[in-house]
Amino acid sequence: MIRHTMIHPSAIIDPQAEIAEGVTVGPYAVIGADVHIGSGCQIGPHVVIDGPTRLGADNQIYQFASIGAAPQDKKFAGEATELIIGERNVIREGCTINRGTAQDKGKTVLGDDNWIMAYVHIAHDCRVGNHTIFANNATLAGHVEVRDFAILGGFTLVHQFCVVGDYAFTGMGSALAKDLPPYVMATGAPAEPRSVNKEGLRRHQFSAESIQRIHEAYRLLYRRNLPLQEAVARIESQYGAYAEVRKLIDFCHQSQRGLIR
Secondary structure (H helix, E strand, C coil): CCCEEEEEEEEEECCCCCCCCEECCCCCCCCCCCCCEECCCCCCCCCCCCCCEEECCCCCCCCEEEEEECCCCCCCCCCCCCCECCCCCCCCCCEEEEEECCCCCCEEECCCCEEECCCEECCCEEEECCCCCECCCCCCCCCCEECCCEEEEECECCHHHHHHHCCCCCCCCCCCCCECCCCCEECCCCEEEEEECHHHHHCCCCCHHHHHHHHHHHHHHHHHCHHHHHHHHHHHHHCCCCCCHHHHHHHHCCCCEEEEE
């Protein structure tokens, strides 16, 4: 199927921007220099995209979003940092996604197939994986990592340098100041672990046996009143041969800020 490029005459596009075939740009959008927009993207009215920014194919960006603006960091001195966005992301109204800083790896990264609802903020140097869902007004401070299939409830706040594990889930209004392990559901401010995200795991075709192993590992980590190192050692001894639990064990070993407990 041939897709035609459609750019509204009121849009302002820098001559140094690169717009692929089949892109739609709505009224009053502003696209700056060193912006590359992949094929099939839909850029809504009044969207502002600053560079350096790279968008893959088939992204949908709704009205009034600000994409690729300079980081909100007082140390930023105009370095050539960037924002990289993958494919098939939906970025709703009023979202703000900033470029990286020289103090980190110089880039903010959003993967593929993410559903980013209205007024979400993704700060400098964040790394978001694939197939995540951010509900309205979720906010990531700088240097946050959110891994695949995680879901952040509305108004979730994530402190800088925190990591949110695969398939993790936060309830509305949660505030994360430490790392949230894979599969764990958390709510509250500060956030506390509540249970395993069993329904999310079922929806992603985890077997009943895998879910049970994850639940047993969760009980060792959170319900037996064990010191963290002992809990992780027991999980490794009993379930370390299983890939789904190995993900949890490795996360615990690699955590820099410590786990919510």
